[in-house]
Amino acid sequence: MLVKLDFRSGEPIYSQIVAQIRQMVAAGGLKPGDQLPTVRQMATDLRVNFNTVARAYRQLDEAGVISTQQGRGTYILEQPVPPNQHRIRRQRLNDLAERFIAEAERLGYAREEIVDSLAAALGVPQGALSKED
Amino acid sequence: MLVKLDFRSGEPIYSQIVAQIRQMVAAGGLKPGDQLPTVRQMATDLRVNFNTVARAYRQLDEAGVISTQQGRGTYILEQPVPPNQHRIRRQRLNDLAERFIAEAERLGYAREEIVDSLAAALGVPQGALSKED
């Protein structure tokens, strides 16, 4: 049993799960690549609804602690050194953006096409996102 | 390795396979008559279940991009008049862009942050991507 709950503590269950998994990752008890129990398995163990576990996993995923993959499972990620909360947040968005652009370019799209597509997706008027030159 | 996967992108694996093969066919990297790897071979390469590859092949088959033949293999088909080629290509990029933005927003980023991050990633001067109003 990876996680132990205190139903009387007042701390939300999902929050307890998040905290304990973070703790274990920080302490090295869970290493990158390790697979966590499925949401349903952990939910059964803890006698809790699987959505509650899913919520915890989602938070951990967004925090970059784990990677949840539909149909595959959830895995511990490499833990980057935490420099700063704001930096982390921004860095994650930058990573996301860079992955998107790298992928688009790998597929053969030109910068201009990418910009146009983003303009459309963002609902911005044509030209508003274009470089003026 | 014909196809490259990003397990963290949120885009389904089968969808990534479909998109990349389409792209390669469109770009001429795969020509009519070329045989694709077997579902099991590609699955092994990508460390994925072969049914996931089979699903991608099935979609491509239904779209007329390839011909899958039980017991024989899968082959690139002659591409019919590609008036849609441009549309398909553009649609693909739009899907990618929308997925990226949806993901970013799901993670709680504001439009402005997203735009800023994209500007940085694209190496565009600050402000060039901003809406002027």
Place this chain on the structure above:
DNA sequence: ATACAATTGAGACAATGATACAATTAGTTC
């Protein structure tokens, strides 16, 4: 009490995986 927000639960859904199956091909034996 009422209203509100947060938490948890229920059920349907989408993506992936495991297993068994069918069609084709390639050898092997006669």
Place this chain on the structure above:
DNA sequence: GAACTAATTGTATCATTGTCTCAATTGTAT
């Protein structure tokens, strides 16, 4: 060459896993 067997290929079905939407519950403030 025909018949059989084994290997290889895609197919079909169902189980498993995470996701989404919305309802029920709980706690708290008004």
